[in-house]
Amino acid sequence: MKKNLVICLLVLMAGSMVFAGGSSESDAKEESSSKVELNFWSWRTEDVDIYNELIDIFEAKNPGIEVNFTAYKNTEYNTILSAAIKGGSGPDIIHLRTYGSLETLAKPGYLMPLEDKVPELSGFGETVLLGATSASDGEIYGVPFASQTLVIYYNKAIYAELGLEVPETWDEFLDNLDAVKAAGYTGLANGGKDGWTLEILQGVICPNFYGANDFFNEVVAGDTDFTDDRYRGSLEKLLELRPYMPDNFMGIAYTDMQMLFINEMAAHFIGGSWEAGYFGKENTALDFDVFAGPVAKKGDTRYVSSFADSSFGMSADTQNSKEATAFLRFMASTEAGQFLTDKLTMKSDAPGVVFSDPFLGRVGDLNENNTPYIMLVGFRYDKPTGSELLQSLLQGMMADSINSTEVVSQVQEGVSSWYKPFQD
Amino acid sequence: MKNQVNKTFWILFFILPGLLIVTIFIIAPLFMSMFNSMYSWVSIDRDRWVGFENFVKIFTKYPYQDRFFNAIGNNVQWFMTTMFVQNTIGLLFGYLLFKRIYGSEIFQRVFFIPVLFSVVAVGFLWGLYLNPNMGVVNRLLNDMGLGQWAMAWLGDEKLATPSIIAVNIWRWVGFPTLVFYAGFNSVPMETVEAAYIDGVGEWRLFWKIMFPLIMPAVTIITVLTLIGSLNVFEQVYTMAGLDGGPFYSTDTLGTLFYRTAFGGIDTGLPEIGIGSAIGVVIYVLTFGISAFSIVALRKREVEL
């Protein structure tokens, strides 16, 4: 029996070596040229072609370096990345999530601090760098990619048809929604099945009711908390939008929302600035524009929530730090930023980028009064994150299972379990 | 003496290859994750030994406690519904096929087709059909004048889990059907014929003779349903997302585990220690309950 066991194991090992040898042999053949290969991972499967074009530009300037861009499915990206980095086979260049999610890799030291290596970083705005800075040690770990802004999209054709104007106040907005609904359209494409779309809804509508930056700064410092009436009251505004949402809106998922707006069945879509590219691509005849979340009364400053979308970082264990640095410096350049802005219709944060697309121009204007997208920026540093709590609780609120007081008290309880300023 | 050695050799010969693979690739990682659950973690790095602290957290601290018991409740719902709906229908269909009902040749081929779809495909397709406004289910209800029954199937807290369970039953009912069909067919013909000749009625024939004789099949199906209900993950993930929406009503131990251990898509952060602890609880529960059922059901198996 022991003999059989040994033979079995030997066969297994020999077999595995044959196969393992097989794949590394062919890899060796590819690497016979003396190029340095960098692996660049991301979750943006939509943008693979664009990134490859950008990489071609980089490779033309840097003939000894080859960059392999691989995009993984968004929902699995974090897991794959963690498993690979822990196992020592992570990528050299990493597309990083921002704020709290950055900590997952930054805190245990898996990322390379970039301040010294990439001097171009000093040209980026401070708020923009915040998304790529680790809260635990204050180091910058990523070259910011783009900022996203949360807005209200509207269908210009429907507005023209019904003679509507861009609303400024909340009441004007509701009046428009009434008119649209009376004409047989759906007022608002938004639904509740995907909790994160409700968080975005909150991000667009609520800041103008809870006091935008004033409230944000107070809450982050611990001088007030989420049970503050300002915040709670702002959530109640969301309830007023329910009559204008599609029938059975709790069953409407993100894709349904997009399709309702794209197919011109809904007049408004509350979402992020990243939608524009998709809307335009899917329905080239769609005439749309954006406005910011409405204010309580005329004359109030009108804020939009914004946040840093992602950044490009470098693995601390990379074998090719010189080449990786070269690539990151390229990504921080105006040229790269301009390229990505033009091709992806995203608002790159690189200094010197010009927004020729009118849509981006408008978003830029709206951003003159911006406020941090509260949960993403301030409260994703530990679990349970403010975002995950808010998403599910808002679902409960919109479905009338719980009220706004319940929502804020549970958010508060969850976040204060790890958020130090709340614990004094 | 030689017979004993001979027998041992043969036993080992047959079970060793499979046992080896399962031990290396399943049992070993299982123990590793139990090991992981006894530590606290700094994001993805192991920190210090904390013994059972993670387990205590699951059962007592907000929000873990709420989510955990909520999820278990849903798993129980999965098991009960699947057991009573899916397996009863499977038993019925299996028996009808055995009785060569008209068209059984075609039915037995068609019934298993849903199993061939990937879970992702099933999730999408049924997600579309259950869409509250465009879905075929609600459209049919409206056309038939039953408009008030047209709800937000996947969006309503009370209906979401039953809807997903229904889809899962749609997918899997062919399996117990065929297993029971095979089971009934392995009952020797003489027994069945003898019963008919003796004038035993259909009802008694089924309950007193056929059913007891397929106990091994019943055991298989019951235990697999049990394990499946405790581990269900992908079906819920594709139809309701990782967060068990809406408002945790579809959350199961599987999604809770995945979300805790690996973090939500971009909202959550991985908590490997607590996640592993939840995983361990899942294993222990599944193992314990399955072992118990197997022993209990094995006793009822009748050998001819």
Next chain:
Amino acid sequence: MIGDLRFRNSGIIGKALIVIFLILMIGYSILVLFPLFNMIISSFKTTREIFKAPYALPEIWKFSNYMEVWNKGGFGGYFFNSIIITSLSIAVVLLFGSMAAFGIARYRYRLSNLVYLIFLAGIMLPLKAAIIPLFLLIRGIGLMNTRLALMLIFTAMSMPATVFILAGFMRTIPGSLEDAARIDGSNDLGIYWRIIMPLTTPSIALVTIYNAVPIWNDFFFPLVFIQSDKLKPLPLGMSVFFGQYQISWHLLFASLSVAILPMLILYLFMSKYFIRGMTAGAIK
């Protein structure tokens, strides 16, 4: 045959029941075939059309969807990889699994329950849960980025349920057959191969399909363990269609329709053996 459900054999209640049951079964069959046809039809539409007119026939039959899907980076290669990985995994699972089931079901010894439970422990472990230790293990034995790693994992994943089901069926085979064979001088291997295996053909067919489908459709393990594009199996190749915010539904449906074909073929093939095994079992 005696006991068959026929109208002429039944009284009024019997006839009514037969009709009800038939309605149930036909209803379920419609419920089964409709999504299949719907998926195939949707694969010829544009993304917008899929949502705008989900149940109508496509306005224009976009065969280009299939061309696009095939061209997006070596779909043919992905297909080939899936076939290799799935068929080899199934072959190994059937061999080792039936052997193990035989070793558990046909011998009486003290540890048989323990061995059985070890295999069962495998069913209960959601292998995804142990992904990080598994990852380190695979890397440790040098099998990262190989198809062999996937095969081993899939085999391990499928083994417990296979053993469970096959052992269950093997137990129902009367001991008398085995005794007769021994008297005739057959050794254990012969008993396994010539007596027990042929009699469990229906369950083997069942287990083959039961295991082949999740292996064929799995995308999580290939995602973690395969980095080279040329080794990717089909589901991984398809995951490219899922963007963070945008999903190419038309391409997805096209690729899902392509992906289900081998499983359908395998199934139709297996169902023949399943049936054959059924009738063989009846005449014992």
